[in-house]
Amino acid sequence: MTYFEEYELGSTRQSHGRTVTEADIVLHAGQTGDFYPHHMDAEFAKTLPGGQRMAHGTLILSMSVGMLAGEVNDQAMSYGYDRVRFIRPVHIGDTITSRSEIVALRDHAKRPESLGLAEEKVEVLNQRGEVVIAFVHLYLVNRRPRSLS
Template sequence: MITRDRWFEDHEIGESRTSVGRTITEADIVLHAGQTGDFFPHHMDAAWMATQPAGQRIAHGTLILSVAVGMTAGDINPQSMSYGYDGIRFIGPVFIGDTITVRAEIVDKADHRKRPETHGYLHEKVTVTNQRGETVLVLTHLYLVNKRGAA
């Protein structure tokens, strides 16, 4: 992991980064089900899913969200922290064996409402695609970032 200070003023709307791919495995799905208690048959019952339109088990949307966010967390910035997520949409299914890639682009910057001289928000659009280039998940990741004047 890389650690470097990037202040609010250092970020530009339009800058983006793209992850390497990560293949979703059966172990990922089973572990996520155990951690969350979500044993819904869409994720766990291969025989039943073979009779459904998808034809096979589908990864939990929350699993793909968690993995995708982790895939964008390679740089540690002591001047920012995650503030939350907006507009989470599970656009398409992810199956065992699918490889996902994540693109994150800064789409907006805003001053903090109560502390505009010391903090700001970055809005990063996160788009997750599978190996066929199909969008499977989108969200906006919000960051709270220190301004240089806060130092």
């Protein structure tokens, strides 16, 4: 269990790599209904600057969050994502990794006695070390109960 008081500014995490497959893209298209030709039509994708199908940005975002999800922290939950940017395309066969850093810690505006917010800057990189997605993951985190202090 990690309470808000235990988070440290500047602490970092790094994921293992994961190679994006055609199956990942097809499954994501089916789950979201996003069958745009950029993702699904190999012939159409040949006309794009990258010359091949690209993964959905939301797929890579989801994969990156999962890649950083190690042990379950039952004192925190995802509160959302800010400043999401899809910087470069990810193609079938690319291998991505995620790295993160706690960049801000602040009190919850309405419940500062019991909750804090942690901001984790996340960058997703391809196998060439290029950032493909960047965002801030917000966590709503319980403060340590006074009886446990």
